[in-house]
Amino acid sequence: PRSVVVAIDGPSGSGKSSVSRAVARRLGLAYLDTGAMYRALTWWCLEQGIDLDDEPAVTAAASDFPLVMGTDPTDPHVRVGDADVTAEIRTTRISSAVSAVARHLPTRAILIALQRDWVDRCSVQGIVAEGRDITSVVAPDADVRLLLTASEQARLARRARELHGDSGESALAATRDEVLRRDRDDSAVTSFLEPTDGVRLLDTSDLDFDSTVDAVVRAVEAAR
Ligand code: C5P
Numbered sequence: 001p002r003s004v005v006v007a008i009d010g011p012s013g014s015g016k017s018s019v020s021r022a023v024a025r026r027l028g029l030a031y032l033d034t035g036a037m038y039r040a041l042t043w044w045c046l047e048q049g050i051d052l053d054d055e056p057a058v059t060a061a062a063s064d065f066p067l068v069m070g071t072d073p074t075d076p077h078v079r080v081g082d083a084d085v086t087a088e089i090r091t092t093r094i095s096s097a098v099s100a101v102a103r104h105l106p107t108r109a110i111l112i113a114l115q116r117d118w119v120d121r122c123s124v125q126g127i128v129a130e131g132r133d134i135t136s137v138v139a140p141d142a143d144v145r146l147l148l149t150a151s152e153q154a155r156l157a158r159r160a161r162e163l164h165g166d167s168g169e170s171a172l173a174a175t176r177d178e179v180l181r182r183d184r185d186d187s188a189v190t191s192f193l194e195p196t197d198g199v200r201l202l203d204t205s206d207l208d209f210d211s212t213v214d215a216v217v218r219a220v221e222a223a224r
Contacts, residue, residue, distance in 0.1 A: 003126030004029070004224050005119060005141075007134040008216070010148035011183050011193060013155030015204050015212060019148065020130040022213045024073035027220060030122040031073035034131030034138065035098075037111050039089035040067055042098045044080050052100040055107070062110040071122055092163075095178055099185035108189070112138055133190040135199045143223045146216065147195040151205040155179060 006029070010016035017033060024031035041062055042052070050057045068079040077086045088094065101107060115138045119129055129138065135145040150158070157167040159179050164171035187193055195201050200219065204212045 003124060004143045004220055005123055005126065005139055006128040006144040006146075006216075006220055007139045007142035008128065008130040008146050008148060009132055009135045009199075010130075011132075011155065011186075012179050013159040014148040014150050015158060015209065016130045016148045018209065019204075019212050019216060020128045021073045021076065022209075023216045023220065024128040026213065026217055027126070027128075029073075029126040029128050030071035031076065032071060032115065032118050032122070032127060032129040033069075033076060034111070034115050034129065034134065036069065036076070036078050036089060037067065037114070038098050038102045039094050040069075040078050040080050040085055041065055041107070041111070042094050042101045043085050043089055045101060046093075046097065047080075047083075052097060055104045058101055058104050059106040059110065062107045065110075067114075071118070071127070073128075092178065095182065099182055102186065103189050105189075115139075132186060136190070136196045140196075144220050145199045146219060147199050147201050148212075149193070149201060149203050149205075152180075154205040 006023070008016050008020050017035070021031055044065060045052055045058055045061050048061065050061055052058060066081040070077050077084065078089060079085065115129065119127055119139050131138065135142065135147065156172055156175055156179055160167040160171040160175040163175060202212070202215060207215065
């Protein structure tokens with residue numbers, strides 16, 4: 001018997017990671033953070049001194065990438081070989097480099113294949129998978145497909161609180177460049193700002209965290 005597969009896409013600051021994790025926890029589903037895979041691969045390439053613009057080298061690194069990632073939403077650790085990179089992959093160093101890795105299509109093909117295997121392996125327990133191309137490419141047959149959006153202002157404020165602990169003027173300014181540039185670079189590769197056919201749009205600009213989680217949980221329960 002197959003349980004529910006939930007695909008969630010959205011831009012940075014849409015809240016998709018924290019919301020997806022909370023939904024998985026609440027419903028007892030596995031959790032897959034595909035952004036963490038691109039981030040961990042970026043860390044691995046930098047660690048080896050690979051030029052991120054060198055597509056064949058980045059793709060070769062992806063094909064023997066010793067990634068160890070949990071699917072338990074209460075313990076989303078990420079390791080590459082022996083190194084625990086859970087915290088390191090959230091730093092600005094990685095955030096500002098990750099789009100360069102994610103733009104190589106042969107590299108994406110390798111990660112997408114891993115992600116599809118992952119979703120298949122967890123489909124008995126059920127899984128929430130989140131990223132930029134889950135609803136369109138990785139799991140287009142998912143039972144629930146959602147695109148989380150939020151106004152630019154709301155997304156900047158959330159990222160500023162996440163990175164700097166507040167959303168005052170200077171925190172917003174420090175966040176703006178990174179968020180807007182990353183969205184622009186990422187949209188050149190996957191069109192995650194518009195829902196593809198059959199994907200439900202959930203605008204979270206005026207929803208707090210708990211209401212967003214509730215809305216997603218309702219969508220999943222309606223599909224079960
Ligand atoms: O979601 P998160 O901000 O952690 O994603 C990090 C980066 O990984 C994105 O900016 C994007 O470049 C890449 N990504 C992607 N496809 C996905 C998930 C993430 O290209 N499915």
